[in-house]
Amino acid sequence: MAKIFPVHPDNPQIRRIEEIQAALQRGAVMLYPTDTVYAIGCDLNAKSAIERVRQIKQLANDKPLTFLCPSLSNVATYAFVSDTAYRIMKHLIPGPYTFLLPATKLVPRLVQDPKRKTTGIRVPDHTACLALLKALENPIISTSAHLPPEDRDDGEFELEPNLSRIELFERLDKLVDIIVDTGEEPTYEVSTILDLTGEKPVITRQGLGWERAASWV
Secondary structure, three states: OOEEEOOOOOOOOOHHHEEEEEEHOOOOEEEEEOOOOOOEEOOOOHHHHHHHHHHHOOOOOOOOOOEOOOOOOHHHHHEEOOOOHHHHHHHHHHOOOOEEEEOOOOOOOOOOOOOOEEEEEOOOOHHHHHHHHHOOOOOEEEEEEOEEOOOOOOOOEEEOOOOOHHHHHHHHHHOOOOEHHHHOOOOOOOEEEEEEEOOOOOOEEEEOOOOHHHHOO
């Protein structure tokens, strides 16, 4: 049964954030809100926790995982950022954008795209997320809380529309260790994905804010 941590959405309690931070450092897996959808995540450096996230989502090791960073300067620690990529990201960060970039050696292989050696990174526009990132001083895995429909047996995951916050908590209560509760109801609009690994930036998924991203790409 997961432990629920009520966190103020605009002024996260320092002590509460520190409790969550300590749990993440011990390898906890959490359900938490972002500026797009609710996500399942853990400390980027907690290998056993990343493996659990993959099990929850039924993801094979060749499926890369996105993670959150607190700032553009922090992104440059985990990815090689070209001048073109930097200019685009500078205009879009923070926000609902996932940037595909060549990974540095600090990104665990378990997180990368094994063939392309790339990684997906976001800088969220979300107060609680940024408070956690600042406290943890490590990136946080962020994979959408897609849920296995109870009437399906093919292992496919879907995002169930109109699922309330409480229903979402109940569905994942036995799968995660921590639930961060800011009182926000789930939204079902995903991030826009920009592939910045090539010479020409490409939007590979249109999500929140894609029109703004298109103006810079």
